[in-house]
Structure formats: structure tokens, C-alpha cells
Amino acid sequence: MKPETVTVELSDRSYPIRIGCGIPGDPLFLCPHVKNKRCLLVTDSNVFPLFAGKITEAVLNAGAAGIASYTFPAGEESKHIGTILEICREAARAGLDRKSVILALGGGVTGDMAGFSAAVYMRGIDFIQIPTTLLAMVDSSVGGKTGVDLPEGKNLVGAFHQPKAVLIDTDFLKTLPHRQYLCGIAEIIKTAAILDADFFARLEANTERIRSMEPVFTAEMVKRCCELKASVVAQDEREGSLRAILNYGHTYGHAIESASGFTMLHGEAVAIGMRMAADLAVHLGVMQREDADRQAALIRAVGLPDRADYHPETVFAALFKDKKALDGTLRFIFTPETGKAEIRKVESADAKSVLEQNGNA
Ligand code: GLY
Secondary structure: OOOEEEEEOOHHHOEEEEEEOOHHHOHHHHHHHHOOOEEEEEEEOOOHHHHHHHHHHHHHHOOOOEEEEEEEOOOHHHOOHHHHHHHHHHHHHOOOOOOOEEEEEEOHHHHHHHHHHHHHHHHOOEEEEEEOOHHHHHHHOOOOEEEEEEOOEEEEEEEEOOOOEEEEEHHHHHHOOHHHHHHHHHHHHHHHHHHOHHHHHHHHHOHHHHHOOOHHHHHHHHHHHHHHHHHHHHHOOOOOOHHHHHHOOHHHHHHHHHHOOOOOOHHHHHHHHHHHHHHHHHHOOOOOHHHHHHHHHHHHHOOOOOOOOOOHHHHHHHHOOOHHHOOOOEEEEEOOOOOOOEEEEEOHHHHHHHHHHHOOO
């Protein structure tokens, strides 16, 4: 596949998303971002042994003044403010200054924490996203949302801090476990469902290629998702309104994910959350039953779950821990028709009734 570039248009903070295979070895792309600069590579204990050597070599070949690394234990449990302090201390020990660069090599947790560290270290330095999971490639590495969790809820502390570049090497997916791959597919279905009916139909027509993680179709999906997300972020960087549609499936999804004690993966929870949001939309007369069934059919056809065992009261309580509902008002994203999205306030009794229909009290 020939490398392709999608640009996130944010005037003087615009940046390229470079998509291809084997591209970290391309010093021309990295060069303007790292040449003569001190770099800190942030990664987790799963990714470090797989790809840190390859990226370190590529960064040095591109002319960096030096590169140190910080590795944290893989998993959402590491996503707290203590890890940010450790990353910033490592940056200080490695002599990073205001012109230095942090590189985020990994999935969403790594990108969110490396990005937040870059946002606060010396009041803000540059960072580059190098996502290694499909989910991070199609969603979390693009758009500049960074942060960590609190015991009170997910992503409650953070900053908007756009990367200088996003480097997507689809070769990284060769070692990605199938369950993790499907988590990215959940975000891809989400993006198609809210923004692009033709893309949604293309996913429906290619479920076999998705199930087999076929690289050519994967690259096509990554590119289309990056284009769609880049366009939303360019219109509403700080989630004043439009950007919130990217949270489709996340209202129930986050609550189910946290009620599961994070044994369920984020993308699995989003898939279930989309199916339940569609049920709620049908219940409220916002969506046709046949459109909701179409979404559920696609979710199942690619091998994602669309149901979970949960206790409705526990998930209902978790709905109000989400930062979007801390004022006590529940807001849901609905897809009144495929490829279109809207945001609505919902009465808690309606949200609860869908939970009760699906749960196992
Ligand atoms: N993942 C949702 C967003 O970036 O806005």
C-alpha cells in the first residue's frame, strides 16, 4: 500500500496523519518533527518488547538528538495521575526541554497519557502519536483528547493537546490479538453509523474481510475513519457541540465497561452501548426498528457482542459517573437514520427501562 496522508485542518495547529505499512522506517516523515530534538518514547509493557526498538532506530535515523523511554504496566489501571508524574519526571531526568518531543507508542491508554504529559510538561511540549492498536488508529490518536481516569470516573482529568503528527503503520496490527482488533471495528462501525451511510453499507458488504483482519480492507477502513474524524475535529475541536456525536454508544458503553470492572474491553462495551442506544432511540420514536436491527446485525456479523450480563442498577448508577452526566442530565447520541446523528437529553426513567429490558437483575 502506498502511504497516504490525511490532514487535520486546525489552522496553525494542523497536522498530518500518515497511513501506510512499514512507515516508521521513513525518516523523511519523522525528520521535521524530531531532528536535533531530545525525545521521550512512552509505551507500555506489552508494546515495548514488540516495537520500541524499531521506533527508537527510526527516530535516531531521522536525526533526533537522543531518545529515552518510559514503560508503564499495560492496562487501564495504569491510567492515573501517578503515571503522569512518573512520565514527567523521566522527561526531566532525560533532559527534555521546551523544544523536545514525546512519542506515544501504543494503544489509547498510552496515547492519552503521553499526550497529557506533553500538555503539562514545561507547560506544553510537542508530541507524536504512533498508535499500535486499530482502536487508537481510528479514534483515540486523532483529535487531541488527552487525560487520565479518577476513581470517580473515566477521563475526568485531562487537556486538549493536538499532536504534531500521527504515524499509522498498519504492520503493527499483525501482532494485535483478534479481540483487540474487534474493538477498533466497534469504533469504525460507530463512525460509519453517525457520519457515512455509504461507508456503513461497505462494512456490511465486507464482514468476511473484517472477520479475517484482511490488511487491504483494514487500511481502507483506517483511512476513511481518519478522514471522517479529522473533519469532525476540524469543525469542533473542543466538543462544543458536533464532536459529541463521536460518543455514540459510549453513554451506556462507558457505564457497562466500568460496571464490568474493566473485564470487558472498551470496544466491546461500545458495541453493546450502540445496540442499546439504538433500542432507546426506537423506544423514544427517534429511529426505525429496521435501522436499529441493521446496526445490531452488523455488530454481530463482525463477531462483536451486542449483549452483556449486567445488573441494571449498577449500570444505571455508573451512567451518572460519566463526565457528560455529572450535572445529573443524561444525554444520548442517536442515529435517526444511518449516517446521521443527533444529541438528545433523555429522562432517566427511559434510560433505565432499556437497561432493565436487557439486563439480568
Ligand atoms: N473519541 C471521541 C473523540 O475523540 O471525540
